[in-house]
Amino acid sequence: MSDRKTEIETFLENAGWNGAEVTLLAKDASYRVYHRVVRDGARAVLMDAPPALEDVRPFLDIAGQLRRFGYSAPAILAEDVPAGLLLLEDFGDRTFTRILADPGERDWSEEALYAIAVDLLADLHERAPQIGFAAPPYDGGRLVEEADRMLRWYAPLTLGDVVSEDVAEAYRGAWRDAVPVMTHGADTLVLRDFHVDNLMILEGREGLARCGLLDFQDALSGSPAYDLVSLLQDARRDLAPGLEAAMLARYRERRKVADWDAFLRAYHALGAQRAIKILGQFGRQQGFFGRTSYMVHIPRCWAHIEADVDRAGLDGVAAWLDREMPPSVRRIPEPDRRLPSSISPEIKR
Structure with a gap:
């Protein structure tokens, strides 16, 4: 034993x-x-x-x-x-993911599930600063380090080599320039992995308490746009056409955000940052541990990145990607590709 x-x-x-x-x-x-x-x-x-x-x-x-x-x-x-x-x-087994995949689930449509999650976020983002909360800052240094994971763990798998330090520094510089966009507005509690795999329906509870929350141990203090884009631009699934726009409108109605254009720009900038970080996380899983099941989601991540970089006006990031990682290398790596031992798998906390 x-x-x-x-x-x-x-x-x-x-x-x-x-x-x-x-x-x-x-x-x-x-x-x-x-x-x-x-x-x-x-x-x-x-x-x-x-x-x-x-x-x-x-x-x-x-x-x-x-x-x-x-x-x-x-x-x-x-x-x-x-x-x-x-x-x-034990909250049971009724994650949003399982409900969405079960044709026998008739009480909760895709729209209804996303609506209760959006309502919870709007409520949290209003009340957490009023009630008071404590979490480490989701600051520029952390946001740039997360974006850098794509360079460390995904790029070598498709480029065939480690990115040189001067090219890497230009990439980090482009993301540093984007920090004011990503951190716009008052901070709130950011759960960071707020998506259908980590949300549950709990019968016998009322209101927002019907929505069970999982996997929040990495919560930080940062932009309210982060969890919203985590939910509505899921790396692992496509939403029904028009649902993202409808849920953004629902959130706006419930929060009455003062500068919606700036909020939307932060939403798309953080969507790009999150998707590019996820490329790194998926690359880490294959490159060090041989786990390739995540890689089917790579094209969806790139689609989010390309659209969000444009909508957020992250011209420096877009220029770097076009120059150093053109569409021909924005792909699923060959399954036998691994990362060299010179690269560390350590995740900075």
């Missing part, structure tokens, strides 16, 4: 779940693993976050803040922070 398995069994026993059935529920792109725990008809979710690689404290902090605002973040049933183990309320 491995040391980690023993540690988990001891944790569950101390939490009153000894003898429970433990089955794998999900893995994400981080080092966290989730298990469903069942005992005498009761269910919970075990988060296994190896402490050398992950820190559960931000999850606990943001979960508490979200519940204080009245939103549905999982309740914490037990915790062992030094061991990186949490026992969480």
Whole structure:
């Protein structure tokens, strides 16, 4: 029996779940693993976050803040922070993604799902600054570092070589010039992975509490446009025609944003930044770990980048991409491509 398995069994026993059935529920792109725990008809979710690689404290902090605002973040049933183990309320299996894929789901249309998510964001963006929240800043340094992940982990897979430092610095400079656009307006709590995979429908709850929230441990303080574009320009799925525009109009109606044109420019600039970061994340998964399942989404990411760079007026970024990464290399890498050992897989926190 491995040391980690023993540690988990001891944790569950101390939490009153000894003898429970433990089955794998999900893995994400981080080092966290989730298990469903069942005992005498009761269910919970075990988060296994190896402490050398992950820190559960931000999850606990943001979960508490979200519940204080009245939103549905999982309740914490037990915790062992030094061991990186949490026992969480089980929200079930009705993620937005599963509802959208199930023809038998008739109560929640695509429009209705996106509407409750947009309403929650509008509510959060209004109330979080009024009530007060705490999260690290989503500042220019972090935004540029995230965009740089495309250069480190995706570009070498399609270019066939590491980008030279002078070319890389020109790229970073173009993104630094875009920071004022991306950070326009008052900050709010940004959950950062706000999309259909991490949203759930919870029956028996009312109002916005029907929308369950997952995977928010990386929350920051930044532009309200970020989570909105994360939802409406999903890297993994296409929305029905016209739905993005309809949901932007819905958000505008609920928030009464003072300078909508500036907000939209930030929305598209952050859409480009997020999609280009995701290219890097997908490249990291293939380049270091041989996981190629994400790569089917590369064309969608590039479509978002090309449209958003233009709509946001990020001329420096557009010029760099046209010069250094023309359409011929904006593609899915060959599945056997790997990154050289000289490149680090470390994600800066």
